[in-house]
Amino acid sequence: EAGVAQSPRYKIIEKRQSVAFWCNPISGHATLYWYQQILGQGPKLLIQFQNNGVVDDSQLPKDRFSAERLKGVDSTLKIQPAKLEDSAVYLCASSLDLQETQYFGPGTRLLVL
C-alpha cells in the first residue's frame, strides 16, 4: 500500500514570495491533516479536512495561508506572501477517519530567506 506522498521535498524562497505544497493521502483515507513543524518543536496542526470539508482550521494564519482538498483526495497548502518565520517542515498526514491513527508523509522543508 502506497504511503502519503508530498512534493516538493525541499523549497527555498525569498520573503514575500508565494509557495505551494501538494499532498496525496493514502487511498481511502477520509481525513487529511496539514502540520507545521518548526525546528525543535512538535508538529502544530494547521488544518484538518474530512473528505473535502474543513473540520478544524483554528490555527491556520488565514491572512497568508490557504488550503484546499479537491474532490476529497489530494490537497494543496499555499503560503502567500511568505515570511521568515514560515521556515519549517510542513507535514501532511491522513487517517481512515477522525481520531484514527495518522500516517505521515515525508514532509516539505521550507526555507524562507
Add this chain to the structure above:
Amino acid sequence: AQKITQTQPGMFVQEKEAVTLDCTYDTSDQSYGLFWYKQPSSGEMIFLIYQGSYDEQNATEGRYSLNFQKARKSANLVISASQLGDSAMYFCASPGYSSASKIIFGSGTRLSIRP
C-alpha cells in the same frame, strides 16, 4: 486549555537497556486517546502505539508498550531492549476526541542510544 507534557527533553540510554519516556495529558475529557510517534533524523513521523482511555489493558506492540495510568492521564512509552536504531525524537499526541479538544503534540523527547 488542553496540553500534553513530555518532561524529558533528552535521554541517553545504553544499548539493550529498557527506557521509559513520559507523557501526561492535561484534559477535562474523560474519554481520550494518546498516540506515540517516532521521528528519526530523516524527518518522517512513524506511528508506534496507541492507548485509549477505556482500554482494559496496557497497549503493546513488539518492543513498545505503554504504562497507562488512567487517574493521572499518563501513557508512558516503554521501549525494551533498546537498539541503536531507536535513536530519534519521540512525540506523544492526542487525536482530539471532542469539538472542544484539539489535535495536539507534545514537545518531544530526544532519545540517544549509546553502543
